[in-house]
Amino acid sequence: MDIKTKAGQARGASGKLASTSAEERNAALRSIAQALESEGASIDAANKADLEAARETGLAAPLLKRLKFDVAKRVDCIAGIASLISLPDPVGVVQKRTELSPGLELTREACPIGVVGIIFESRPDALVQISTLCLKSGNGCLLKGGSEARNTNRRLYEVISGAAASAGMPDGWMQLLETREDVGAMLALDEYIDLLIPRGSNAFVRHIMDNTHIAVMGHADGICHVYIDAAAEVGMALDVVEDSKCQYPAVCNAAEKVLVHEGIAHEFLPRMKARLEGRGVELRGCALTRAIIDCKVAEEADWDAEYLDAILAVKVVNGFDEAVEHINRHGSGHTDAIVTADTAAAEKFMDLVDSADVFWNCSTRFADGFRFGLGAEVGISTSKLHARGPVGLEGLMSYKWKLRGSGQTVAPFSDGRMEFTHVDKGV
């Protein structure tokens, strides 16, 4: 079946999915959880085939670990589905209710976006999480996983779509894409696809964003800053920088840059150097930094680099304004933090820094849907439209306006015989 046919099927099914009840979708989620349990052996076999093939091509150990879909990961996925079932139904939530005129009531109600195309890394648990998130939110989906996981993904697709179908979900709501060509073709299918969520390397996400007219949710770079203000408490600043940089350097919300106010640089930098070098971090400093501590040179390109590694670029700034300007120029709009005891400076920083997440006196690593309490996470968006920052189920929802009347026409409102009441009826 070609991608256009698949996309058309998902589009057709998405309409029906949008009108299923929360009970029906939750029953399908339970059926999927049971099938992942009962079909465990065939899923294991498929994953073994993928792992063997990957070992033969010499896939690196960390990637093999991500590719592995063993009993423990399967149990986690099943627990994830249970927690998804327990979340309130996002479909049909009334967001506004207004009487326009007696007997003419307007509501704004959450509805699924429609069809979502998601391209994700070689981690089979991602397929389970994403497809069940889409089902919970009533969205059709086109899924393209990493090619190393092709056998596992195909088996998971069969198990999940079969279980959903047996629980009465419309055929075709979930489609599996298997080739790189399919991804290219998907970018042109704006007639069928409402939203793309690409997960993966910066270059890949940027490629998707630059080559489609479909809305894209996600982030390319994660160039996060910590700004140490003159009024920072040094011990706290050291803790925040260390956690932001070292707690998990390979992820998008890890800090890549530290900006230090010149008024505190002499006190802070030597202690930061001691602390971070103890954690194996390579420092790259501007000229003012290197006048205070010995470290490598930060080149101009360092300010725009996402290392995803134990490297930190350090710049001494002459004040608050330079820090904010630097972040807005070189940052990626993801997550940026200030450490300061000065409340006014902190609030001004959070207003002026144009990023999805703006933090005060805490680690950039908190930028995460689970930590934010959003439950299941779709991804992190650096767009300023629709969803921004960590995105939960809400990011998979649109809304529509429903107006329920009893024969009302506009003419009498237009010629002054009637007037709108516009009474807020609450939600």
Place this chain on the structure above:
Amino acid sequence: MDIKTKAGQARGASGKLASTSAEERNAALRSIAQALESEGASIDAANKADLEAARETGLAAPLLKRLKFDVAKRVDCIAGIASLISLPDPVGVVQKRTELSPGLELTREACPIGVVGIIFESRPDALVQISTLCLKSGNGCLLKGGSEARNTNRRLYEVISGAAASAGMPDGWMQLLETREDVGAMLALDEYIDLLIPRGSNAFVRHIMDNTHIAVMGHADGICHVYIDAAAEVGMALDVVEDSKCQYPAVCNAAEKVLVHEGIAHEFLPRMKARLEGRGVELRGCALTRAIIDCKVAEEADWDAEYLDAILAVKVVNGFDEAVEHINRHGSGHTDAIVTADTAAAEKFMDLVDSADVFWNCSTRFADGFRFGLGAEVGISTSKLHARGPVGLEGLMSYKWKLRGSGQTVAPFSDGRMEFTHVDKGV
């Protein structure tokens, strides 16, 4: 000044604008209203020059009427600014508040999108409305009006930006573009511009959507349907169809198609023909329609056409499913209505029709920001992301996540020494 410089200035100013207080922005709006009053003579003179030039080029009378910016329109604009001042401040509204852990509080707060590029028709009052909406919502803007209004627009720009500057608004938040080339260049400035709002013909809006990576808010076609269900009350159906088609045929929320259930077609169609032909509407029918009433033939292309005129295409459908499928295939996702006494059918229609506005027993002409009670209107969006349907000030807002801590790091939450509390603190 070239467009890139202008866009850069707007971007720079937008950061400052975002941190102004509601009082400061309202004071600037008051200053603008006063300037429109005191500078009336020079605005009139500029508009006279535009009107004279337009008459010489033989501009049609309705367009001349739109181009005219006389005392009455100026007074309306000033009243519009007064009502904008009275609206609650959209900036900084707290949308969520969660305690992640004692002393670590997360809020999601509304903030301006940043810089908005708006291209609008030759109606000088649009420049006043749009620029003041942007100011109220804290957004920088690039404005390109119709070239016929160039003298009026330039004078209005000088008066408004001057008044805003004298009230302390950051220089450059508002920029005027004057050439068609500027519009083309603007489409590539995704580094500076966060959102485009094109208003105008279908072809123009589609051209913008197809030629930029900047998010676009708006609608191309408005192909609105009224579906007359078997269980419709015929008198009501006639009223709704007449108003939807005839109350103002030249606008996007006027009905272009009527679908009629075969079970009611024999009763409904002759009466509809009498009613609409009495209003000068040309009917174009499918074969089944023409077996019942005498009218022109509806060709296949009619189902996808937006007439914006006193023409209505009519199709007899064999039931609810065919009606919904036809609307989702041929509609534009703008506004579609059902007339029926069957509540279950109405609710199913509103769930299954994938449009911004889905109406039951009322005219499609209600699809409008003012009628919806949203106050000032930015436009109508058929996108399913961000804002959908009539868009008020809310559509010009993004949000950011602010996390206020006291030195918290992720490590203790990661290794199990601490647990998130995730207490909803209300808003």
